[in-house]
Amino acid sequence: MSTAAESASTADAAALAERYGLSRSAARPPFRDYLRELWGRRQFIYSYARARTYALYAGARLGSVWQILTPLLNAAVYFLAFGVLLGTAKGIENYPAFLICGMFVFTFTQRSMTEGSRSIATNMSLIRTLHFPRATLPLAYVVNELNQLFISMGILLVLVGFTDGPAWRWFLIVPALLLQTMFNIGVTLIFARLGTFLTDISQLLPFITRTWLYASGIFFSIPDKLRDADAPGWVIHVLALNPISAYIDIMRRALLESHAEHALPNAWPIAIGWAVVALAGGFIYFWRAEDRYGRG
Amino acid sequence: MAVAETAAPTSAAPPPSSDAVPTVIADHVNIIYKVAAGSGGKGTAATAFRRILKRQDRPTIREVHAVKNVTFTAYKGDAIGLIGRNGSGKSTLLRAIAGLLPPASGAIYTGGQPSLLGVNAAMMNDLTGDRNVVLGCLAMGMTPAEIDERYDEIVEFSGIGDFIDLPMSTYSSGMSARLKFAIASAKTHDILLVDEALATGDAEFRVRSERKIKDLRDQAGTVFLVSHSLDVVLDTCNRAIWLDKGVLRMDGDVKEVVDAYNAEATGKR
Numbered sequence: 001m002s003t004a005a006e007s008a009s010t011a012d013a014a015a016l017a018e019r020y021g022l023s024r025s026a027a028r029p030p031f032r033d034y035l036r037e038l039w040g041r042r043q044f045i046y047s048y049a050r051a052r053t054y055a056l057y058a059g060a061r062l063g064s065v066w067q068i069l070t071p072l073l074n075a076a077v078y079f080l081a082f083g084v085l086l087g088t089a090k091g092i093e094n095y096p097a098f099l100i101c102g103m104f105v106f107t108f109t110q111r112s113m114t115e116g117s118r119s120i121a122t123n124m125s126l127i128r129t130l131h132f133p134r135a136t137l138p139l140a141y142v143v144n145e146l147n148q149l150f151i152s153m154g155i156l157l158v159l160v161g162f163t164d165g166p167a168w169r170w171f172l173i174v175p176a177l178l179l180q181t182m183f184n185i186g187v188t189l190i191f192a193r194l195g196t197f198l199t200d201i202s203q204l205l206p207f208i209t210r211t212w213l214y215a216s217g218i219f220f221s222i223p224d225k226l227r228d229a230d231a232p233g234w235v236i237h238v239l240a241l242n243p244i245s246a247y248i249d250i251m252r253r254a255l256l257e258s259h260a261e262h263a264l265p266n267a268w269p270i271a272i273g274w275a276v277v278a279l280a281g282g283f284i285y286f287w288r289a290e291d292r293y294g295r296g
Numbered sequence: 297m298a299v300a301e302t303a304a305p306t307s308a309a310p311p312p313s314s315d316a317v318p319t320v321i322a323d324h325v326n327i328i329y330k331v332a333a334g335s336g337g338k339g340t341a342a343t344a345f346r347r348i349l350k351r352q353d354r355p356t357i358r359e360v361h362a363v364k365n366v367t368f369t370a371y372k373g374d375a376i377g378l379i380g381r382n383g384s385g386k387s388t389l390l391r392a393i394a395g396l397l398p399p400a401s402g403a404i405y406t407g408g409q410p411s412l413l414g415v416n417a418a419m420m421n422d423l424t425g426d427r428n429v430v431l432g433c434l435a436m437g438m439t440p441a442e443i444d445e446r447y448d449e450i451v452e453f454s455g456i457g458d459f460i461d462l463p464m465s466t467y468s469s470g471m472s473a474r475l476k477f478a479i480a481s482a483k484t485h486d487i488l489l490v491d492e493a494l495a496t497g498d499a500e501f502r503v504r505s506e507r508k509i510k511d512l513r514d515q516a517g518t519v520f521l522v523s524h525s526l527d528v529v530l531d532t533c534n535r536a537i538w539l540d541k542g543v544l545r546m547d548g549d550v551k552e553v554v555d556a557y558n559a560e561a562t563g564k565r
Contacts (some may be wrong), residue, residue, distance in 0.1 A: 013323035014369050016369070017405035020318050025395035025404045037437075051431060055422045126420070128396055130480070132435040285400035291398060 028290035035283070037133045045136050049143035071152040074107070075100040082219040091224055093258040097160050101255055102218035104152040104247045108145055109184050109244060110209045115141045116188035117195030117202055120293050127293060134288050134293045138192035142185050149177070160255050172254035180247040186278025189286035196293060216244040221262040240255040240264040243274040319487055319518040320370040322411070324402035327363040327385070327392055327542075362388040362515035364542040365402070367445060370535075375509060375519040377550060378555055379528030386522045389539065390489045393520065408486030411436075413477060421465040425456055425475055428464055432479040446482050453508070454478035455501060474501050488512055489520045506532050507562050526554050 017023075029037065060148050075096070083095050117139040120127065127134065130257050153173065195201045217225075222245065226236050239245065249267040252259040316526050363385040369407045378386040389500055391397040393404055394412035420428060429450055433443045454465075464472055481488070490509070509519050509532050523529050529536060529550060536547040536553035546553050 010323055013321050013367075013369075013403070013405070016318060017321050020407060022318065022321060022405035022407045025393060025406045025410065027395075040437060041434065043440060044431070047431055047434055051420065051423055051427055054427075055420065058422065126435070128391070128412065130432065131395070131411060132437065136435075156556070292465045 007131050008190070009055055023196055028287065031284070034133060034135075034287050034290065038135055038139070041132060041136050044132065045113065045140045045143060048136070048140040048279055052140065053143055053147065067148060067151050067217040068155065071104060071107075071148075071155060075103060078103055078219070086219075092221055093125065094160075094256060095154065097163065097256060098221075098252065098259070099158070099219060100156055101252050102216070104149060104156060105150075105180065105248045105251050106213060106216060106218055108149045108180065109187065110213070111148075112145045112184045112188045113191050113209065114202075115145070116247045117191040117205060119188075119192050120196040121177055121199070133190075134290060135189060135283070138188045138286070139185065142181065142188050145184070146177075148183055154176075156255070164257060167257065169254055169257070173251065176247065176271070180248070182246065182275035183243055183271075184277045186275075186280070186282030189282035190278075193286050193289050197289070212242075212244060213295045215239075216242055216248060217264075218248065222264060223262055237265060240266060241270060243270070243278070246271040246274065311312060317407075318369050318371055319374075319521075321405040322366055322368050322389075322393070322402070323404070325363055325366045325389070325392060325399045325404055326361070326401045327388055327397060328359055328361050328400040329388075329397065335564055351469040362542050363392065363399075363539075366539070366542075366544045367402075368537060368544065368547050369508045370518050370520070372518060373513055374535055375513050375521065375533040377533035377536040377554075379489060379524075379526065379554065380545075383541075384539040385542040386539055387491050390491050390520060393487070394489055406487060407434055410487035410489055411480055411483075411485045412489040413480045413491065422463055424463055425454075425460040425467070426451075428475065429460075429479055432476075433482060434482050436480075438483060450478045450482045453481070453504065454535045456502070470498060470501075476507055477508075481505075481512070484515055485512065485517055487518045487520070491522045492524070500527060502528070526558070530554055 004295075027032070047266055053064070053067075057066055060066055061071065078099055083099060096113065116138040119141050123137050127137075157170070191201070191205070195205075222239055226239075240249075242275060245264060246267045248261075249264045250271050253263060253267070316368065316472070355370060378389065380386050388397065392399055393406065394410045395404075395406070396412065396490065420431065423431070430443055430449060433446070433450075434440075440447070454460075454471075456471055456475055459471065464475070467475070477490075488509075506528070509521065512519055513534075519532075521529065521533060532551045535548065536546075536550040536557075537544060537559050538553050546556055
């Protein structure tokens, strides 16, 4: 093997690879193929999500009962803090339902994001063992949280059923959930990539989500607050652009008849816009680093 | 520099005859990665802050040139043993072939998707072996129907028995290595990369897994095997690649390469 032969062989190797249809091992698949592969692994996403839920509660004596207890306890604590102690309830009918609805919707996005940002790092050994589209992992985390939200929303429906009685309006919950899930998938994919390469993100995320929590009108009604503060008319339109506010708002519209007077402007179009942008952006952003997950 | 070193004893590799179909082509592969080297810096907030102000890289990060200018071609039906001392870049090269560690320069071409089977690869430890089998198979892209069909075979091959219902965290290292090997070999792979995975199993399992590797070769797959046990390499492989400090020292018939490696190892002592 002489030096001359070696320098010539680079072109030869590429040609040989081409002739037998070999592909570069570290290359990421084209976007369409990637989506198709992901669709092929839908069963894995579902099973993985279920296995994780199982593993999460396996150590607790009450087991999966915590899936119901956790949101109930959360709702009770927030009601005590904001409804009773701080008195942000004024002027809002059925404040417990208003608050709990906001809290559940927010938790869905918040938990998808924080858990998703760690989804690659915590599964490093799986990633290094088997080959599969990496986006399945953050997706499984969203499925997990969605599953939790179904239980939470069931509890909330029972509550609202007692206070306000059932209504046809409730069917709007379906598109509202669908849009928020689309948004969550996008955001979770973005944070999954960010969390993998910028490990400091996981230290920072709690502060981001907490700020978001207070800015999204979960404990109070944004329009009421602005009216009290005599804010100029454009402020509400800016605040309404917040995706979380939009998802909470459309969910409240579906659940609470009295919410009409506290509703944010353009919540449905904003919710649709964010869902589409986040979903497409998230997939593309995550896919672009596909060949780099599992390195290091 | 690497060229001069490789020039001497190399190139007894099987000639690319007309019917030999290449499955892996490594072309002047260099792999450099950054590692966190334990010591260096006091690790306090103050030193970290000074480091950021001075715009220095983290002092604990060091670059390792693990594989240097390695070129070879593997063909269908090859079982290639990678031998060399600890830290000679064998595992790194396997991970590069698997596509998990992109080379800094050069290229690796593969036909089909290589599967890496390593000893430190864990599945989900707090789940039962049974669930891990299903999840692992789904991740490899098998359908639930296929899994149903192969499930008994996998469990039987792993030889784990009743432990399959217990969480993997209760398994010994040998048992989990067996289960992982059983899962990974359930699918017919075009290219299977085995990294010391057989070392932890007992004698009986070693025999079984060696037979499995031979089966895979017969199905016209390509197997790469990293092992410190030269006997295993001699038994299962037809070809060997000797890596020394990241440089390809020798590539050829398994007997010749192992003999040369042995000669040097004993000669140096």
